[in-house]
Amino acid sequence: MAAQAESWSWFAALAVGVSLLKCLFINAYHSTDFEVHRNWLAITHSLPVSRWYRENTSEWTLDYPPLFAWFEFGLSQAARHFDPNMLRVENLDYASPATVLFQRLSVVFTDLLFIYAVRECCRCVGVQKGSKEVLTRPSFVLAVLLLWNFGLLVVDHIHFQYNGFLFGFLLLSVAKHLQGQHLQGALLFAVLLHLKHIYLYVAPAYGIFLLRSYCFTRDHRDGAIRWSSFSPLRLLALGGIVTSVSALSLGPFIVKGQLPQLVSRLFPFRRGLCHAYWAPNVWALYNAADKLLAALGVRLKLLQEAELPRASMTGGLVQEVQHAVLPSVSPSVTLLCTLLSILPALASLWRRPRGGRAFLRCLLLCALASFLFGWHVHEKAVLLAVLPLSVLAVESREDAGIFLVLATTGHYSLFPLLFTPAELPIKVCLMLMFTIFSFTGLGALHRARGPLLRPLELVYLLGLLAVAIGCEFVFPLSPWRQRLPFLPLLVTSVYCAAGVCYSFLRLYASMLRSDHRPKQP
Template sequence: MAAPAGTGSWFPALAAGVSLLKCLFINAYHSTDFEVHRNWLAVTHSLPVSRWYHENTSEWTLDYPPLFAWFEFGLSQVGRHFDSNMLQVQNLNYASRATVLFQRLSVILTDVVFIYAVRECCRCVQEQKGSRDVLSRPSFVLAVLLLWNFGLLIVDHVHFQYNGFLFGFLLLSVAKHLQSRHLQGALLFSVLLNLKHIYLYVAPAYGVYLLRSYCFTDSRAVRWSSFSLRRLLALGSIVTAVCALSFGPFIVMGQLPQVLSRLFPFKRGLCHAYWAPNIWALYNVLDKVLGVLGVRLRLLEEAELPRASMTGGLVQEFQHSVLPSISPSITLICTLLSILPAVASIWWRPRGARGFLRCLLLCALGSFMFGWHVHEKAVLLAILPLSILAVENREDAGIFLLLSTTGHYSLFPLLFTAADLPIKVCLMLMFTVFSFTALRKLHSSRGSLLRQVEVIYLLGLVVVAVACEVIFPLSPWRQRLPFLPLLATSVYCSVGVSYSFLRLYITLLRPDDKPKQP
C-alpha cells in the first residue's frame, strides 16, 4: 500500500544546502540578463508608470507582463539602500559590487517561493510503505531533482534570471491541482501568466483540464446536466480579476497595444541567438546542407542564395537559402497541431490531475519544439514538472533521464568562459549521477531505465561535449567557424528532445492505464 508523502527533517537541510551553494556563485560570471534586470529596476523606480513600456534608453527594454514590472519596482525599493546609482536609467551596464550583491541575493531570497512549492509537490507523491532508505523515498528524490536542478542553478545563479521564483508559482499551481484545490491552482497560474507570458505555452492544458474536470462534474462523459455554471463563473472571475489588476492601469492609459508589442516582438526572428534544440534547429541545418550541396552540384548559384544568418548566432529576421522561410503564423499552426492530441485526450479521456500534468508537459514541449524565437532555457518548463512523474513511474523515469540530460547539456553554451567549464561540468555530473542512481533504486530496476538506443545516444552526447568543450577551443577552426560548437550542440540535442517528446506522447495516448515497461 502507498501512503501520501510528507517532508521530514531532511527537507530544510536540502533547501539550506542549495541556498548556500547559490551564495558561492555571487561573484561568478553573469550574462547580459543581469543588465536587463538592472535596467528594469531603474525604469520602474525612476520613471512614472506611463513611461515603463515606452522607455528605450537601453536596448534591453521592459518586455515582461505588468505584474513582473511591479515585482521589479518592489525590488528597487530595497535596492536603493544598496546602491542608488543602479537605479539611474542612464547608467548602462552598471555593475558595482553592491549592485551585484543585491541582484544575486534577490534571486536567492525570492527562491523561497520555489522551495515552498517543492515541499508541496513532495507532499503529493506516493511513498512506499516501510521504506527506510532515504533514496527509496520518492519525496526525497523529488526534492533533490527540483531543488538541486542543474538547469535552474546555472541559468538563475550564474547566467542570471528569476526562473526559480516563477517556477515556484507553476509547481505550486500543479500541486494544488494534485490536491484537488482547483481554484487555488487557477489563481496561481493566472498570477504566473501575468508575471511571465512564456507560460502561455502550457495555458491550453490548464484551460481544457479545468473546463472538463472542474466545470463538468461527471468525469465519465461530457453531459450538460453535469455542467456547473457557478464553477465556470468562479474560474472566469479569478482570471479576469488577475488580468484586470495587471493590465488595467495600462488599458486605462491607452497603452495596451504598446505593452503587447513589447511582449510579442515577432521581429526578433525564428531562432534565438543560442539555438534552442528544437525542430527549427534541424530545419536550419537541413537548409544549410541543401544550399551547400546545391552549389557544389552546380544546381544553385551561390550568389543567388540569401545569406543564412541563422548560422551566425544572430537573432534578426532572415530568409532560408533553399527551404521555405518560416513565418510566425507557420510556427503557431505547427505548435497548435503538436499539442492538439494532448488537449483532446484530457477532454475525451480524463485521467485526473496526473493526466493533466502529462498534457502540461506535452504542451510545454510542443511549444518548445515548434514555437517562434524559443529560448533554450524554456526546456526547463518540461524538465521540472516531469520530475514529479519520474519518481512515480518507471517509464517516465527513463524519459526524464533522457530529456533532462539532453536538455541540460543544451544549456552549456550559456556559460562559455573557461572559468565556467569546471563549474558546469561538475554540477551537471553530480545532478546526472544522482538522477540515474536514485531513480534506478527508487524503481527497483534490475536493468537500465533506458533502452539500448537511448544509452548509445547519451554516450554520443559525451563525444559531442568533449569535441565542443575541449577539442574545438584548441583547434584552428575556432576563429573561422566560431559558432560550430553551438550548431553541433543544438542539432544533436534536438534529436534527444524530439525523441523524448514522442515518447511522452505515447504514454499519454496509450489505451491502457498502466504504461508498458521499456
C-alpha cells in the same frame, strides 16, 4: 507531529545547502540579463507607472507583463538600501559590488517560493512504502531533482534570471491541482501568466483541464462527459479569478489607453525564427537540413554559391536566418505547427480526464510542443518541460526513462549559455552531479522494474558525452576553430534537438497509449 517534522529535516538540509551554494556564485559571470533586470529596477522605481512601457533609454526595455514590473518595483524598495545609484535609468551597465550582491541575493531569496512549491510537490508524490532509507524515497529524489536542478542553478544564479521564483508559482499551482484545490491552482496560474507571458504556452492545458474536470463535476462510468453535471457556479468562480487578476494587472494600462503599446512590447515579432544560438528544437533540425542541402547543391552544381543568401553560412551568429533551399518559415506557420501538435493531447485530456497526473502530462506536452515548434524560442525554455517532468519521473519507470533523455539533452544544450572559461568547471561539475544523481537516484527508485533506458537511448546519451568532449575541449584546440566558429553550437543544438524531439514523441505515445487502457480506479 514531532516525528513528521523530523522526517522532513532532510528537506531543510537540501534547501539550505543549495541556497548557500547559490550564494557562492555571486561573483560569477552574469549575462546581459543582469543589466536587463537592473534597468527594470530603475524604470519601475524612478518613473511613474504610465511611462513603464514607454521608457526606452536602455535597449533592454520592459517586456514582461505588469505584475512582474510590480515585482521589480517591490525589489527596488530593498535595492535602495544597497546602492541607490543602480536605480537611476541613465546609469547604463551599472554593476557596483553592492548592486551585484543585491541582485544575486534577490534571486536567492525569491527562490524561497520555489523551495516551498517543491515541498508541496514532494508531499503529492508516492507515500513511502515502508522505505526507511531517506535516499530511496520518491520525495527525496524529487526534492533533489527540483531543488538542485542543473538548469535552474545555471540559468538563474550564474546567467541571471528569476526563473526559480516563476517556477515556484507554476509548481505550486500544479501541486494545488494534484491536491484537488483547483481554485487556488487557477489563481496561482493566473498570477503567473501576468508575471511572465511565456507561460501562455501551457495555458491550453490549464483551460481544458479546469473546464473538463472542475466545471463538470461528474462523468459517466466509462469516463465520457456527463453534460448535465455542468456547474455554472464553478465556471463563474474561475472566470472571476482570471478577470480580477487581469484587471489588477492590466487595468491601469487600459485606463490610460496604453494597452497597444504594452502588447507591442510583450510580443515582439521582429525577432527571427531562431535565437542567436539555436535552441534544440525542430527549427534547428530544419535549419541544419537547409544548410546541408545548400552545401550539397553547391557541391553538385545545382545551385550557384553566389545566389545563396549571404548570412546563411555564418551559422547562428545572426538573428535573421534566411533559408537557401527550404521554404522560409513565418510566425504564423510556427503557431499553426504548435497548435496542431498540442491538439491531440488536449483532445485526449478532454475525452478521458484521469486526474491531476494526466493534466500534468498534457501541460508537459504543451510546453514541449511550444519549445519544439515555437517562434524565437530560447534554449532556457526547455526547463518548462524538465521541471514538471521530474514529478512524473519519480512515479513511473517509463517517465523516468524519458526524463533522463530529456533532462540530459536539455541541460547539455544550456552549456553554450556559459561560455566563459572561468565557469567551465562549475557547469561541468554541476551537470555531472545532477546527471549522476538522476541516473542512480531514479534507477534505485525503479530498480524492481528493470533498467530505465533502452540500449539505443543509452548509446545516444553516451554520444552526447562525445559531443561534449569534442565541443568543450577538443574543438578550441583544433585548427577548425578559426574557419568554422559556429560548428560546436550547430552540432550541440542539432544533436540535442534529436533527443528533445524523441522525448516529445515518447511522451505523446505514452499518453495516447494510456487512452486505450481501461480507466484505473
